[in-house]
Amino acid sequence: MKCRRTFAACCLVLALLSGGCGPFIGRFIVRSFEQLGSPVETVKDKIADPVRPGVRLSVLWIGHASFLIQMDDKIILTDPVFTQTVGLLATRSIEAGLDVGAIRRADVITISHLHFDHLSYGSLGMLPKEGVLVIPAGGAEYTPDFGFAETKELKPWESLERDGVRVTAVPVQHFGGRYGFDLSWSAELGYTGYVIQYDGMTVFIAGDTAYNPEFFKETGRRFAIDLALIPIGPVAPRSIMSRVHADPASAVQIFEDLHARFMVPMHYETFFQGLDSTQHQAREELTRVIREKKLEERVLPMRVGEQRDLSAFVPWKKG
Numbered sequence: 001m002k003c004r005r006t007f008a009a010c011c012l013v014l015a016l017l018s019g020g021c022g023p024f025i026g027r028f029i030v031r032s033f034e035q036l037g038s039p040v041e042t043v044k045d046k047i048a049d050p051v052r053p054g055v056r057l058s059v060l061w062i063g064h065a066s067f068l069i070q071m072d073d074k075i076i077l078t079d080p081v082f083t084q085t086v087g088l089l090a091t092r093s094i095e096a097g098l099d100v101g102a103i104r105r106a107d108v109i110t111i112s113h114l115h116f117d118h119l120s121y122g123s124l125g126m127l128p129k130e131g132v133l134v135i136p137a138g139g140a141e142y143t144p145d146f147g148f149a150e151t152k153e154l155k156p157w158e159s160l161e162r163d164g165v166r167v168t169a170v171p172v173q174h175f176g177g178r179y180g181f182d183l184s185w186s187a188e189l190g191y192t193g194y195v196i197q198y199d200g201m202t203v204f205i206a207g208d209t210a211y212n213p214e215f216f217k218e219t220g221r222r223f224a225i226d227l228a229l230i231p232i233g234p235v236a237p238r239s240i241m242s243r244v245h246a247d248p249a250s251a252v253q254i255f256e257d258l259h260a261r262f263m264v265p266m267h268y269e270t271f272f273q274g275l276d277s278t279q280h281q282a283r284e285e286l287t288r289v290i291r292e293k294k295l296e297e298r299v300l301p302m303r304v305g306e307q308r309d310l311s312a313f314v315p316w317k318k319g
Contacts, residue, residue: 041094043305060307064270079118086116097305112207113191138189172209211250216257228260231267233282248286
C-alpha cells in the first residue's frame with residue numbers, strides 16, 4: 001500500500017510537470033521552503049468553551065476549512081486541522097483558532113476530501129470519538145480507524161440522518177485522491193461538499209471547489225440555505241487554480257447561485273498556498289467584491305478564532 005501511494009505521488013508530480021505545470025510546481029515548492037521556520041501568528045483570547053446555551057446557530061473559524069458549528073444542541077466540525085504542518089511542506093501562518101481540548105464532543109465531523117490540509121490524521125486522532133465521521137465516496141481506503149462511533153462514505157446526493165441531523169453530500173468541482181492522482185477525477189470519488197440540516201436550519205459546506213454553475217444552482221434549488229461556508233483561495237495562478245479553486249469573485253457567485261442568506265469565507269491565510277502576490281490577496285479581493293456588490297451585511301469575513309452567533313437571523317423555533 002505504501003509503495004503504491006508513493007508511486008501515485010510520483011506520477012502526480014510527473015504529470016504536472018509534463019502538463020505545463022512545471023514552473024508553477026517549482027515556484028510553489030520554493031515558496032513552501034521559504035515558509036518553513038517562519039514565525040506563526042498567535043490567536044489572542046481563544047474561546048475556552050465554544051458551546052453556548054441558548055444558541056441556535058453559530059460558527060467558529062478554527063482556520064483554513066476548519067469550523068466548529070453549533071446548531072442548537074448539536075456540534076458539527078468541518079475538515080478539522082489542528083496540526084502545525086500538513087503534508088510535507090505546508091506550515092501554518094497562524095495557529096489554530098481553538099484549542100482542541102476545548103472540543104468536548106462532536107456529533108458530526110465532515111471531511112470534504114482527502115488532501116492533507118483537509119483530512120488530517122493527527123487532528124482526527126485528538127478529537128472525541130462519540131460522533132459520526134462522514135467522508136466522501138472512495139475515502140475509506142485512506143481513512144484509518146480512529147475509533148469513531150461510525151464512519152460513513154457518501155456519494156453526491158446521498159444522505160444520512162443521525163439523531164435528527166441530516167447530512168447530504170452535494171457535488172463540487174475539485175479533484176480526488178490523497179496525493180491528487182490516485183483516485184478518479186470523477187465527481188463521485190474522493191471529494192464532496194455537504195449540506196447539514198437540523199431543527200429548521202441549513203448549512204452548506206463547500207470544502208474545496210472551483211465554480212460550477214450547474215452544481216451550485218442545483219444545490220440552491222434543493223435546499224433553503226441559511227449559511228454557506230465557501231473557499232476564496234488560493235487565487236493565483238488562475239490558469240491552473242480556476243479548475244479546482246474558487247477566487248473571491250467566483251466564491252461570491254457560488255453564494256448567489258445557492259441563494260444562501262449568509263456567507264462566511266474560508267480557505268485563505270492559514271496556509272500560504274498557490275502563488276498569490278501576498279498572503280492577504282484573497283481577503284483584499286473579497287473586500288472589493290463585497291463592496292461592489294453591496295453585500296457587506298451578508299458576506300461575513302471572520303478572524304481566525306472568532307465565533308459569530310447568527311441565532312437572531314434564524315426565525316424557526318422548535319415545536
